[in-house]
Amino acid sequence: xxAIELTTPAALPADWRDILALTKPRVMYLVVFTGLCGLLAxxxxxxxxxxxxxxxxxxxxxxxxGALNQWYEADLDAKMRRTAKRPxxxxxxxxxxxxxxxxxxxxxxxxxMGLATNWLAAGLLAVSILFYxxxxxxxxxxxxxxxxxxxxxxxAFPPLIGWVAATGxxxxxxxxxxxxxxxxxxxxxxxxxxxxxxxxxxAGIPMLPVVAGxxxxxxxxxxxxxxxAAAAVAPWLLGLTGPVYxxxxxxxxxxxxxxxxxxxxxxxxEPAQMAPEKKLFAYSVFxxxxxxxVLVADRWLAS
Amino acid sequence: xxxxxxVVRRQRERARIVGWLLGAFVVLVxxxxxAKTRMNW
Numbered sequence: 004x005x006a007i008e009l010t011t012p013a014a015l016p017a018d019w020r021d022i023l024a025l026t027k028p029r030v031m032y033l034v035v036f037t038g039l040c041g042l043l044a045x046x047x048x049x050x051x052x053x054x055x056x057x058x059x060x061x062x063x064x065x066x067x068x069g070a071l072n073q074w075y076e077a078d079l080d081a082k083m084r085r086t087a088k089r090p091x092x093x094x095x096x097x098x099x100x101x102x103x104x105x106x107x108x109x110x111x112x113x114x115x116m117g118l119a120t121n122w123l124a125a126g127l128l129a130v131s132i133l134f135y136x137x138x139x140x141x142x143x144x145x146x147x148x149x150x151x152x153x154x155x156x157x158x159a160f161p162p163l164i165g166w167v168a169a170t171g172x173x174x175x176x177x178x179x180x181x182x183x184x185x186x187x188x189x190x191x192x193x194x195x196x197x198x199x200x201x202x203x204x205x206a207g208i209p210m211l212p213v214v215a216g217x218x219x220x221x222x223x224x225x226x227x228x229x230x231x232a233a234a235a236v237a238p239w240l241l242g243l244t245g246p247v248y249x250x251x252x253x254x255x256x257x258x259x260x261x262x263x264x265x266x267x268x269x270x271x272x273e274p275a276q277m278a279p280e281k282k283l284f285a286y287s288v289f290x291x292x293x294x295x296x297v298l299v300a301d302r303w304l305a306s
Numbered sequence: 307x308x309x310x311x312x313v314v315r316r317q318r319e320r321a322r323i324v325g326w327l328l329g330a331f332v333v334l335v336x337x338x339x340x341a342k343t344r345m346n347w
Contacts, residue, residue, distance in 0.1 A: 015309075019323050050341040054336065119338045259339045 017100055021090035023102055025073055026108075027064030033291060034065040034161050037184060040295035041165030041177055044302045049120065049169050056119040057168035060240075061161050063112035064128045068135040068157070070105030074098055075140050083202040108209035116168070117197040124168040133159035145207070148214045151196075155188030162295070176243045178299075179234060184232035187291060190224045190263060192282040197221070197266075198274040221267050224283070232256035235294060250260055255297075262286050 011274055042054055049057070073080065075090055081092035090096040109132050117125030139154030166177035196203055197220055200212040212220040235256045239249030265279040281287040295300045 015313055016320060018316055019320055050345065052334070052337040052341045056338060059334075119342075 021102040025070040038161035038165040041162030045169035060112045060116035067109035071136045074101040079206045082206040115289030120168040151192045159184035169190045182234045189227045191287040197280045198277040225267045251297040
């Protein structure tokens with residue numbers, strides 16, 4: 004090929020670091036961790052290699068979601084400071100390669116999950132990928148202020164998939180784990196969207212602070228934190244976990260509610276003065292990690 | 307670095323990574339097969 008044709012960065016083969024960045028590896032940690040906790044909390048433990056493969060498939064499925072999300076939102080990403088340096092908006096990769104990579108990774112993860120564990124887990128993985136890409140990214144996110152509320156279901160699948168990969172069937176506890184992440188997602192993302200709302204506004208994404216205002220978002224964060232806290236302690240109240248989980252879930256959720264209360268009391272409108280929002284966002288990540296880690300510890304102590 | 311050299315460097319790097327990933331996949335499939343066979347005994 005003559006060198007003169009290769010005038011734009013996208014004309015180069017994508018660097019492997021850009022392909023890796025397409026999978027959003029930093030977002031993947033929480034997905035992998037909650038999936039692993041779902042698997043470890045299950046009453047039946049599969050052979051190590053099958054458990055490892057199940058978690059690998061969850062990670063690959065999440066990577067496929069990241070790639071397909073970036074493929075679809077390349078134009079929007081170019082408008083936001085936070086995302087403008089991603090491989091597609093920065094021109095380091097062409098969109099068709101990203102699409103092929105995402106679709107290929109999605110098929111591969113579902114197929115491998117089905118062959119290694121069971122087809123119910125593979126079906127749930129397929130549903131979660133389709134939900135994230137079609138329902139959340141394509142349909143809800145650019146259209147409705149409820150995008151995060153309904154779209155949060157996509158991120159809530161991993162513990163359910165982990166549990167089903169280990170046991171082959173669903174039960175009450177993994178459905179409660181699904182509910183916890185589902186209810187945790189709105190306060191988590193709305194806390195973030197409060198201090199980066201100018202980015203969302205510039206990209207025309209109808210996030211709650213952009214459409215309904217800062218005060219309303221703060222109120223919604225607190226309102227959604229209440230059922231989230233109730234869902235977090237529900238496994239203990241229903242006798243599905245022991246007192247160690249119950250006590251830790253109560254304390255962790257109480258702190259979450261206190262921080263959400265501080266967000267509610269904050270009157271600042273400038274991102275620089277949104278320390279309570281930043282603190283709640285950071286704590287919400289720790290909260291989910293801690294809650295699921297304690298759940299696994301409690302289940303292992305009980306057995 | 308010339309553009310052509312960069313293209314070759316990236317292609318080689320990607321080919322090496324794909325090779326390692328394929329090798330790892332073959333090993334994984336082998337152990338999955340062993341584990342599934344043992345479960346069915």
